Amino acid sequence: MALASVLSGECADFSLDFRQPFGHNCGPGQSGAECDAAPGDSVSFSVKNPMLAGDDDGVERKIEFLHGTTTLAFKFEHGVIVAVDSRATAGSYIASQTVKKVIEINPYLLGTMAGGAADCSFWERLLARQCRIYELRNKERISVAAASKLLANMVYQYKGMGLSMGTMVCGWDKRGPASCTGCCLKMGSLSTCQLIDEVEGAAVGLHHTPLRRQDSAWLYYVDSEGNRVCGDLFAVGSGSMYAYGVMDSGLRQDLTVDEACELGRRAIYQATFRDAYSGGQVNLYHVHSGGWTRISQEDVLMLHQKYRDQA
Amino acid sequence: SNMCCFSDVGIRGKDIVVLGVEKKSVAKLQDERTVRKICALDEHVCMAFAGLTADARIVINRARVECQSHRLTVEDPVTVEYITRYIATLKQRYTQSNGRRPFGISALIVGFDYDGTPRLYQTDPSGTYHAWKANAIGRSAKTVREFLEKNYTDEAIAGDNEAIKLAIKALLEVVQSGGKNIELAVIRRNQPLKSKEIETLVAEIEKEKEEEAEKKKQKKST
Numbered sequence: 001m002a003l004a005s006v007l008s009g010e011c012a013d014f015s016l017d018f019r020q021p022f023g024h025n026c027g028p029g030q031s032g033a034e035c036d037a038a039p040g041d042s043v044s045f046s047v048k049n050p051m052l053a054g055d056d057d058g059v060e061r062k063i064e065f066l067h068g069t070t071t072l073a074f075k076f077e078h079g080v081i082v083a084v085d086s087r088a089t090a091g092s093y094i095a096s097q098t099v100k101k102v103i104e105i106n107p108y109l110l111g112t113m114a115g116g117a118a119d120c121s122f123w124e125r126l127l128a129r130q131c132r133i134y135e136l137r138n139k140e141r142i143s144v145a146a147a148s149k150l151l152a153n154m155v156y157q158y159k160g161m162g163l164s165m166g167t168m169v170c171g172w173d174k175r176g177p178a179s180c181t182g183c184c185l186k187m188g189s190l191s192t193c194q195l196i197d198e199v200e201g202a203a204v205g206l207h208h209t210p211l212r213r214q215d216s217a218w219l220y221y222v223d224s225e226g227n228r229v230c231g232d233l234f235a236v237g238s239g240s241m242y243a244y245g246v247m248d249s250g251l252r253q254d255l256t257v258d259e260a261c262e263l264g265r266r267a268i269y270q271a272t273f274r275d276a277y278s279g280g281q282v283n284l285y286h287v288h289s290g291g292w293t294r295i296s297q298e299d300v301l302m303l304h305q306k307y308r309d310q311a
Numbered sequence: 312s313n314m315c316c317f318s319d320v321g322i323r324g325k326d327i328v329v330l331g332v333e334k335k336s337v338a339k340l341q342d343e344r345t346v347r348k349i350c351a352l353d354e355h356v357c358m359a360f361a362g363l364t365a366d367a368r369i370v371i372n373r374a375r376v377e378c379q380s381h382r383l384t385v386e387d388p389v390t391v392e393y394i395t396r397y398i399a400t401l402k403q404r405y406t407q408s409n410g411r412r413p414f415g416i417s418a419l420i421v422g423f424d425y426d427g428t429p430r431l432y433q434t435d436p437s438g439t440y441h442a443w444k445a446n447a448i449g450r451s452a453k454t455v456r457e458f459l460e461k462n463y464t465d466e467a468i469a470g471d472n473e474a475i476k477l478a479i480k481a482l483l484e485v486v487q488s489g490g491k492n493i494e495l496a497v498i499r500r501n502q503p504l505k506s507k508e509i510e511t512l513v514a515e516i517e518k519e520k521e522e523e524a525e526k527k528k529q530k531k532s533t
Contacts, residue, residue, distance in 0.1 A: 138393065146385040153384065175387065213426070 068277030070239030071112040073168045075232045076255050079288035080170045080217045083264035086280035097280035108291040109171040114236040116164035127151045144171035148220035156226040163224035166236040170287050176216025239271030239278040246270045261295050269303045318449040319359045320481045321419035323431040324474035328421040330359045331478040331495045333486045349496040351504045353378040356422030361449030363415040391422040391430035395440045403438025417448040423500050451485040458484050
């Protein structure tokens with residue numbers, strides 16, 4: 001497999017006879033325990049589900065519970081906006097209000113974190129290392145598609161072993177839709193350009209001029225189940241539903257950069273307002289052709305005052 | 312015999328890359344089509360080799376798998392440099408392990424990168440690789456390379472047909488029985504590998520040579 005020699009260090013050891021799930025989520029075997037993470041236990045962005053615990057109808061539940069955070073990203077005309085909260089919880093204890101949930105993989109790639117704090121931070125730092133090795137070997141930047149695929153393949157090897165990670169990989173690269181420089185037609189996924197005779201409708205000839213791939217923003221959602229989805233808009237975490245509501249009602253393709261930033265900020269704020277497991281500050285990033293830029297970091301309590309005064 | 316050290320030539324044009332190989336004459340009862348020295352590694356990359364055919368088969372199989380593996384994990388076709396580096400790394404590994412001998416082949420790898428740049432690389436059994444504008448491997452490679460050094464000019468590769476003719480002319484220098492034993496393949500940008508019929512081209516080249524000779528005679532006589 002391509003890049004197997006680089007990934008071999010991260011290969012899972014399949015010589016174990018049994019698989020121990022050691023995630024934070026409550027499983028069917030933990031009946032009676034409500035929120036049993038004592039303060040000082042491992043910090044996570046995940047949430048104990050009080051509904052699953054104490055459930056004794058004996059049915060094996062494999063529902064992945066939502067992770068205690070709100071992260072979102074959406075594409076618009078001028079790139080990608082990434083907005084996250086900064087709260088980490090261990091059960092109902094707020095472990096930190098100042099967590100950095102956006103990891104800067106390299107100057108043009110960002111990753112967000114939701115789920116287990118250690119899982120996210122470890123695998124994304126490993127991804128940063130792989131991306132750098134790719135750059136050195138191939139003398140060009142890694143594409144966002146390849147970076148997200150590396151991450152997805154790495155965690156897929158541990159599928160079922162209790163990793164908890166829901167991340168969005170956002171970036172800018174030169175692998176956008178191709179167009180033929182000979183006739184400037186957009187070609188989509190075709191690798192050959194054909195002139196179509198307007199009268200006959202038959203293919204007349206082939207342009208042998210180079211294809212030009214456009215610069216483009218990309219947004220991928222990758223999680224520890226092995227899902228990898230390309231899209232225009234994602235929100236991940238326990239507060240994601242609140243964020244979706246705000247984003248869906250305000251998102252237009254022709255937003256200016258400031259309007260898009262404000263939309264992302266508002267969406268996270270509304271999520272922190274209603275979701276107990278999200279809060280702290282809103283960290284905002286903008287991904288564009290020159291890479292990513294950190295736009296702002298604002299405390300949600302300040303935002304609360306601001307929006308209340310505006311209304 | 313399994314030796315195939317006959318000459319191969321590779322030429323990098325502007326919008327085309329050409330590989331020409333000297334076929335050894337087949338025995339009467341042998342099915343000619345089973346002897347193929349030019350192999351596609353992917354839609355946009357192909358290679359010709361000189362040396363032990365059996366060793367080449369192994370290398371080509373690994374390279375083909377690697378091309379698809381790359382498409383799967385990186386979602387992009389390989390660049391010619393990447394697959395050359397892979398083949399060269401493979402060859403080098405066999406020069407530095409016990410119980411193994413090096414692959415007995417040199418290879419010419421041609422193709423186009425996804426941004427449209429044509430490329431030609433050569434590897435040898437030690438595992439080194441270099442990029443070339445035009446090169447030859449195999450028997451009499453030196454003679455062919457000298458011919459190319461004299462005749463590879465910007466005009467000579469200005470068009471596709473010119474590049475193809477240059478490849479044929481280079482091989483005709485060393486090939487024993489003329490055009491019958493030359494096999495040619497071309498890749499044009501955004502098109503897969505194509506074998507080229509060379510009888511008409513060889514006839515054209517012969518004609519051009521005659522015309523040149525005529526002109527020279529006329530100059531001498533006047």
